[in-house]
Amino acid sequence: xxxxxxxxxxxxxxxxxxxxxxxxxxxxxxxxxxxxxxxxxxxxxxxxxxxxxxxxxxxxxxxxxxxxxxxxxxxxxxxxxxxxxxxxxxxxxxxxxxxxxxxxxxxxxxxxxxxxxxxxxxxxxxxxxxxxxxxxxxxxxxxxxxxxxxxxxxxxxxxxxxxxxxxxxxxxxxxxxxxxxxxxxxxxxxxxxxxxxxxxxxxxxxxxxxxxxxxxxxxxxxxxxxxxxxxxxxxxxxxxxxxxxxxxxxxxxxxxxxxxxxxxxxxxxxxxxxxxxxxxxxxxxxxxxxxxxxxxxxxxxxxxxxxxxxxxxxxxxxxxxxxxxx
Ligand SMILES: NC(=O)c1ccc[n+]([C@@H]2O[C@H](COP(=O)([O-])OP(=O)(O)OC[C@H]3O[C@@H](n4cnc5c(N)ncnc54)[C@H](O)[C@@H]3O)[C@@H](O)[C@H]2O)c1
Numbered sequence: 559x560x561x562x563x564x565x566x567x568x569x570x571x572x573x574x575x576x577x578x579x580x581x582x583x584x585x586x587x588x589x590x591x592x593x594x595x596x597x598x599x600x601x602x603x604x605x606x607x608x609x610x611x612x613x614x615x616x617x618x619x620x621x622x623x624x625x626x627x628x629x630x631x632x633x634x635x636x637x638x639x640x641x642x643x644x645x646x647x648x649x650x651x652x653x654x655x656x657x658x659x660x661x662x663x664x665x666x667x668x669x670x671x672x673x674x675x676x677x678x679x680x681x682x683x684x685x686x687x688x689x690x691x692x693x694x695x696x697x698x699x700x701x702x703x704x705x706x707x708x709x710x711x712x713x714x715x716x717x718x719x720x721x722x723x724x725x726x727x728x729x730x731x732x733x734x735x736x737x738x739x740x741x742x743x744x745x746x747x748x749x750x751x752x753x754x755x756x757x758x759x760x761x762x763x764x765x766x767x768x769x770x771x772x773x774x775x776x777x778x779x780x781x782x783x784x785x786x787x788x789x790x791x792x793x794x795x796x797x798x799x800x801x802x803x804x805x806x807x808x809x810x811x812x813x814x815x816x817x818x819x820x821x822x823x824x825x826x827x828x829x830x831x832x833x834x835x836x837x838x839x840x841x842x843x844x845x846x847x848x849x850x851x852x853x854x855x856x857x858x859x860x861x862x863x864x865x866x867x868x869x870x871x872x873x874x875x876x877x878x879x880x881x882x883x884x
Contacts, residue, residue, distance in 0.1 A: 641754065
């Protein structure tokens with residue numbers, strides 16, 4: 559049985575990856591310090607003999623007994639509301655955390671796949687973004703802590719590949735959605751649905767002309783799985799190129815939820831990217847991958863998930879974790 563370590567395994571994407579690797583017959587070790595994740599995302603796996611959970615901070619030394627075939631580094635605060643609150647931990651997990659994973663991979667002879675992000679393109683000046691675009695990031699802006707951590711993580715991973723000959727993969731993930739997102743994580747999709755479910759108006763930042771593209775989580779996981787098993791060491795965008803303005807997206811959510819509320823407009827936060835759309839030519843060519851789930855279908859599944867949550871989740875404050883200042 560192949561063995562895979564998934565850091566950030568109790569988070570939104572990490573937990574879906576745990577499910578996928580369990581389904582594929584792997585022994586899965588999820589490692590997470592639960593700073594933004596939720597143990598309930600993986601509770602259903604605890605009874606399985608081929609599933610283990612390590613409650614551990616990846617930025618500290620990692621020890622995993624036994625062999626490892628693959629390491630997927632997904633630990634990192636991922637939404638602005640989180641990484642603005644815990645900027646130092648965000649920088650540490652993207653630097654010390656990946657260094658620990660790469661060191662472990664060398665010892666075990668494992669292949670490493672890292673979760674990078676469309677945020678490495680910053681506020682892009684080319685559109686759509688392909689992997690050869692170097693990005694437009696403000697290192698000292700509020701989002702710099704996340705964007706630069708991810709850029710460093712890519713550089714460190716590539717250095718281990720070229721210098722140590724380690725097998726590495728880099729996925730640049732664009733906005734992804736689906737069940738197990740947190741209603742209060744500040745991202746536009748759960749924010750809109752949460753507001754609709756509470757009977758509040760839907761808040762659009764700016765005039766709503768900025769665009770986003772949303773990939774359903776099952777499509778993303780399929781792309782990651784194919785990339786891991788490929789022999790391609792350079793970055794690959796995985797996302798859904800179907801682009802929509804935030805204003806149109808808000809209107810779609812109003813229609814989906816049947817709420818009688820309306821859109822309200824507030825000032826745009828600093829350094830908010832105006833356009834985001836993946837060029838997935840490389841993923842198509844190398845992995846034979848493209849998204850299969852239409853937005854209407856993915857949104858319906860996600861809405862049903864949010865509706866099924868206990869009512870108190872709707873009113874839980876954004877920062878429900880104890881963030882310790884270090
Ligand atoms: N969701 C997206 O649309 C998206 C887009 C681009 C990139 N990503 C990347 O994918 C990964 C997962 O994102 P997500 O949306 O699932 O976020 P998430 O917050 O749900 O999951 C991240 C997980 O990492 C854990 N974690 C954070 N710091 C840790 C540390 N030091 N040690 C151990 N565990 C730690 C958290 O507790 C959480 O369970 C992140 O690396 C993120 O940057 C996500």
